[in-house]
Amino acid sequence: MASERLGMAALTWMALCLAAAFAVDRSNFKTCEQSSFCKRQRSVKPGSSPYRALLESLQLSQDSMKLQLVNEVNKVPLLLELYGLQGNMTRIKINELSPLRPRYEVPDVLVRDPPTTWLAVMGRDENSVELSLGDSGHKLILTGKPFRMDLLQGRELVLSINPRGLLHFEHLRHRKDSEEPKESALEGGAAGEETEPAVPGEQESSEKSTKSEEVSDEPDRAEEELGSWEETFKTHTDSKPNGPTSVGLDFSLPGFEHVYGIPEHADNLRLRTTEGGDPYRLYNLDVFQYELYNPMALYGSVPLLLAHNTQRTLGIFWLNAAETWVDISSNTAGKTLFGKMLDYMQGGGETPQTDVRWMSESGIIDVFLLLGPAPTDVFRQYTALTGTQALPPLFAVAYHQSRWNYNDEEDVAAVDDGFDTNDIPYDVIWLDIEHTDGKRYFTWDPNKFPQPRNMLGRLAAKRRKMVSIVDPHIKVDSGYRVHNEIRSRGFYVKTKDGSDYEGWCWPGSSGYPDFTNPEMRAWWASMFSYDQYEASMENLYIWNDMNEPSVFNGPEVTMYKDALHQGGWEHRDLHNLYGFYVQMATAQGLEQRSGGLERPFVLSRAFFAGSQRYGAVWTGDNAAEWDHMKISIPMCLSLALTGISFCGADVGGFFKSPDAELLVRWYQVGAYQPFYRTHAHLDTVRREPWLFGEENKALIRAAIRQRYALLPYWYTTFYHSYRSGQPVMRPLWVEYPDDVTTFSIDDQFLIGNALLVHPVTEQGAHGVQVYLPGKGQVWYDVHSHQKHHAPQTLYVPVILSSIPVYQRGGSIVPRKERVRRSSDCMYRDPYTLYVALSPQGTAEGELFIDDGHTYNFESKAQYLHRHFSFASNTLTARSADSKGIFESPAWIERVVILGAGKPAAVFLRQPGMAETRLDFQHEPETSVLTLRKPGVNIGADWSISLR
Known part of the structure; x- marks a missing residue:
């Protein structure tokens, strides 16, 4: 059995290597049509919403409103909560009123409970309620049947919630073909204790609504036929013990034609409409040499969309860490500028409008409306929720030299000396996975790096740093103390059957620490202390790669969705948070090793909302092609708009080998992006700045020197970003x-x-x-x-x-x-x-x-x-x-x-x-x-x- 698994993994690895050598194999990654919940959500058509707001159930406190929604087809009651937040924000939550078991709500992303403001009922009739949202001048009109909400400022409609009736909330249920309901992994224990009705004092109302309108699962038969309880993609079958749990909701933005954000995608800054194609996908994945200008998911996900016009800027922050798809449509899509002008001159034409539809596989609906009205206001609002960009240490804003891999200590010394010989400044040299002892992280290869402390000391004497890679897949090896400790403490992610989850990655068979567990994160952080991380010193910093997580033999090169985390939560519920937690724990470790004195530097490939608090990101495995260099600009701008300012791309391209012109131009591009690092695949030719002739060396040196001359300005701009949330690198419209x-x-x-x-x-x-x-x-x-x-x-x-x-x-x-x-x-x-x-x-x-x-x-x-x-x-x-x-x-x-x-x-x-x-x-x-x-x-x- 073990040999069969090893063979399958080796074949998978070979296939991935071949894909990397040419281009991404898109068939390895799902389309919406191949994702059963996306297909089900998209099958819900506009204009026939089954949801009704029970206005008689409305409860209003000083800072929140709660009422019930009911699906009039299946009679399942939901709980709607609305909060007015200080700083011109509104929060909307929708959950089941009395779910069979708790549904996942994203922890740790918000830096604090957002302070609330007052709400007041200003008027009502038999089918609507008008609410005033604090002192912001906004009001909300809630319509009962069909359920929708319209947010206005004065008499101007700002945005609408569920205007097309696309709210679709798949309730937890028992499987029809089972003789007895099986206890879920979430049932029993703290995470699965019987829950009280979510509206305090509304037990009677809840019973009345459910008893008088008997819950029926009959209309859900269509769901049973669309991968509700298990789903196969290629050779992998995903069991779904909790059944269909997806949520979806639509928003309309009248007056807006330009929307941005929801990284990470290798696409233009302005988001395109998705009608007739796939939605934008948010699902952290290890994608080799990704394609450009399509909505495929990449390494990180920030579910924040911004809309902008000449009057105002808005943000929609969809706080959900499960796989998510975002559809965008517009009534002006396809119209030429001349056509729009003709509409205007003729006095006709519709008001421009963009419609946005969010669809997530599990969890609840938890959405923040950031009401601006200026771009700077939206940045302040979003970072008040998720935190501002961490102020990096100054060296991190300078130039970094990396490749996979610098071979040994002599190679490191030669490259370091080469910068001095050629009079080129640099601050950091990087070591990839080959520096370790057999891909065992926190170790050094005893033959290639026998004296790492001396190597680090030599760099420190020149006032330079090193970054080493520490990935979150741990070699399964009984002789490896890191593995033994994680296993003995029960810190690995589990399979659905309760055994340690294992997948295939760089070391071969690997375990995956459960970073959602605070105890695991604390242990991981302790591993960066100087007495735990062998031969580490003050000038050694860390790079977290492969933390989507990447699993070479897993579905879509990642972890099984039915794998289990602490509390019994399925991986599907929190997939996009995994890399966020890895970077969090690593940054905390670097802080703790200095007694909380030193600021960390941690580079992460995967990310989520709030990752800006823990360090930098980069755009992943790009290629030495002109279009890849060009796309790095909108990719980093999109990240900056969503809070993550410390972004860069592999200068020169990771795959393939650039010619001299492309390399020079890329050094020039990188000199004016926040994170400035050259990096390359081990099969590419060496590309240190002095290897392309004297003329090109002088051009590269000039670009790097421009970066160093501007370090005071870069550092000051990062400080402003840290204080106010404003992006460091920003689009002109900001x-x-x-x-x-x-x-x-x-x-x-x-x-x-x-x-x-x-x-x-x-x-x-x-x-x-x-x-x-x-x-x-x-x-x-x-x-x-x-x-x-x-x-x-x-x-x-x-x-x-x-x-x-x-x-x-x-x-x-x-x-x-x-x-x-x-x-x-x-x-x-x-x-x-x-x-x-x-x-x-x-x-x-x-x-x-x-x-x-x-x-x-x-x-x-x-x-x-x-x-x-x-x-x-x-x-x-x-x-x-x-x-x-x-x-x-x-x-x-x-x-x-x-x-x-x-x-x-x-x-x-x-x-x-x-x-x-x-x-x-x-x-x-x-x-x-x-x-x-x-x-x-x-x-x-x-x-x-x-x-």
Whole structure:
């Protein structure tokens, strides 16, 4: 039997390798038609909803409303809960009123119970109730039959819930062909105790509704024929002991044509309509060399959709961790711009509208409506729920060098020395799975890496770091202490029969720790302590790969859905949370090893809502192709819109080998994305930056140096993201929400609010079309300092060295321009301030400084947050946050003012000191004024006057 399993796994592995060598085999992954619950949900057609709201059951407390819904076909009662939340949000929950057993509700994603606001009934009639939602100015009209809800602001309809009648809630039931109902894995114990009616004080109402309208399963016979109790895909059969449990609900967004989000998909930033094709799928999967421009699921899932028009921005956050499909339709899909204009001129045509339908395999309906109205409001609302992007240590924002694999300690030393020899900065070198002893994580290969502590110490002496991979599949080996401990503690995921679940991954036969178990996570975190992780040191950080989880011989290359987690929950209920928990536990381990002092760095391939709290993600197994480089931009923008700002792609492509032009261009693209790492498959040619000739080496070095010069700005922007939830890398429409031209642009982007980047992503390009937004604004080319007026589309000629980047007039960007070997070596280096003047002659910007690696900025207020402003020909520096106290040795070396005339004299003034005159240089051709050596400490208050 064991040999048969091994043979099957080996064949599966060979097939996957062949797929990886060419392209993804789409037949390994389900379509909606092959997913029985998606097919059932989609078979529900608009316009004939069986659900009625029992308005007489309505209960209103100070901050919530509860009432019953009933399916008038099968008579199953549901409980609707509605909460008004502070900050212009609304929460809607729908569950069975009295389920046979509890249904899964997602834990640990919300950072706290959202604070509520008041609700009040403002009016009612026999078929509707009008509710006021706190002080937000919103009201909700709840219609009884057929059930729907309409949310309005004043007299404007903002969105509708169940307007097409697509609510479909599959209730838990006993299987008809069983002689006796079998006890579910969820029955018995704490998770399956008999539950009280969900509406307090409504026992009588519940009994009345169920007794007077006898529950019938007769209409569900169709479900019995569509994979309700078991489902086979290829060679795998999924038993479904709890039967059909899917949930679905639709929303209409009047006035909206542009929707975004629901990553991860290799697709455009603006989501397409899915009519006539598959919905977008959210189901974390290990997909080799994924296809582009389709809605197939990839490594991570964030069930947040944003809608934007010139008046407002909205968000719909569907808190469900099961497999989910999202259908999008629009009444303007397929219409040309001319057709829309013709409708308008003729006084006809419909109001543009986008309809969104969510369908999940299990759980409950738990949805948050984020009502904006501005993009910044939606980001603040969402991150108030799920947390903001963790502030990374400074080194993590710098350049990372990786491949599968650096062969041994000598190879690591040679690559490290190569950067110094070629005068190229880098901060981190990475080790993939081959560094371990036989794919046993937390170990080192004794032949290739016999002295890891010496290797780490050599890097530390150069103020550099290492990242090693620790994957969440554990080699089944009685001689491996990690496996023995997990097994002895009962921490592995179980099969439906209660034995330890085993699958095939890099080590061969592997167990999968149950990261949903807090005790398992605590144990895992303890493994990163210096006395547990052999030879680890302070400069070793972690990479979690394959955490979808990837199971080579599993259905769709992942875990059986009927595998069991702590509490008896099926894997189907929480699949998309697995990678979230792996990264959480790893980050906690890195924090704990330092006594809570040091900020962790953990890269994860799988993710869910809230993963931003624990580190970075990347776009997975891409290929050395131009389109793969290009798609990394909308992929990272989509993630940024949904809270995960720390995103990047494998520079150069993971599969295949790039030619020199593609590699150079990819280094240029990566230099302006938040996570900057090169990585490659073990079968690709080596691609260290100096291996492609002197000219290409110089181009790559220049791109990497641009990244390092801008580290102060990157770090400050990450700090703002940490504090306010605003994305680091953002689409143009976020800053220019009323400019329709920006709504579909995803080949250029903003870093913060000051830098606009349009990387060159076409092979052999001689020019790019750059759109400069902002009526009455100006933009400055950061290389030539040429000024351009906006709005306009600018044709920019390019050569291989070109990276079109523009600084917004009215902004101040800090840089560090001295070349060092790593970011840590730049700590004492001086700053240059680039002041780009607006047409009104003003500008402002900020700078955040701390020690770059600890939590002291939070726990001890050890930081500097500086504000710079230019007005009335005076540049002023002051504190942006008086609570922060930190001494930095850095000073201001230079001030470069773009768009300035030539002054007669320039004077520096500091409190309590005499005014001093500064040297300057003015270039009349470009209107650039350079002030030399103000020499003031970066933490001091001062002003510079142009006279």
